[in-house]
Amino acid sequence: MLGHVNALLLDNQVCFAVHAAARAMDGVYRRELAELGLTYPQYLVMLVLWERDQVTVKELGAALRLDSGTLSPLLKRLEAAGFVRRERSASDERSVLVRLTEQGTELRQAATRVPGRILEATGLELSEVLELSGTLTRMTRSLTQAVS
């Protein structure tokens, strides 16, 4: 078994690697998304809406695994920026429907330039990217179950 010294070093190595990678990626996104006027979390929301316009806050939360504490203010800012509109659902007044504005729809075109730049910045081959994605997805699932 690992002694306590080695265990803490291993922890530092792999878990910190995930943490550091996410932050580094955040940094590149910040630069790339600045001209679109979006933050990365906002960009994620837009990605969902570009795929399927008019979703509830609940559905957004499910897709992005975010709760309303995060989404409410985020959507408020997206609405203030003119990219989305929020409306109470007629069939269930607790629900809020989020829709793209024309401005929000048009933003998709500019956004298509982002992924290529991010992937290029990773310095990874496509095969590495796909394997990484698979491993991370499995790990995330396991981690998520560990706290539920």
Next chain:
Amino acid sequence: MLGHVNALLLDNQVCFAVHAAARAMDGVYRRELAELGLTYPQYLVMLVLWERDQVTVKELGAALRLDSGTLSPLLKRLEAAGFVRRERSASDERSVLVRLTEQGTELRQAATRVPGRILEATGLELSEVLELSGTLTRMTRSLTQAVS
């Protein structure tokens, strides 16, 4: 080349995977570190200090790639919790030395139980963990250079 539809989906897939993994890991850490009275970023600071007591804020920042905007309040809270002490360096009064208290030193023992639990929660084999770590580290380096 990828069309814009596929590109945005791929982006969602791999970059979101990193983002989601980091957040899921944060969640598991939150649970595991609660009994130690630490947050994950605080735990990272303690890891550095357990390896080498008495470091400057600058050195902490370099090790963890955090700036003083993040570290200052974080260290302030660690000090308030009784785990560390901050003192101005006599040789350079701009520098602040961070040292473990006795309480902070003793915390290491309890902390040794954390890594095993985290790694177990990942559901990955050790070989997968090591490969993942390697890929992420390379990617982080590349991403970091992309914004500098």
Next chain:
DNA sequence: GCCAATTAAATTGTGCACAATCAAGTTGTA
């Protein structure tokens, strides 16, 4: 020795992510 340039850490401002709570609305059961 003097002063401009640089450095270290703290502070201010902004946006996120989560836990806990709340108000309003909907559903399920007796």
Next chain:
DNA sequence: TACAACTTGATTGTGCACAATTTAATTGGC
């Protein structure tokens, strides 16, 4: 039908992460 139980999204509180700025100290060049 009435009401308890549950759901939805907003709000409150806390801690982080980064950009920009500030204050004080140190260094480097003349």
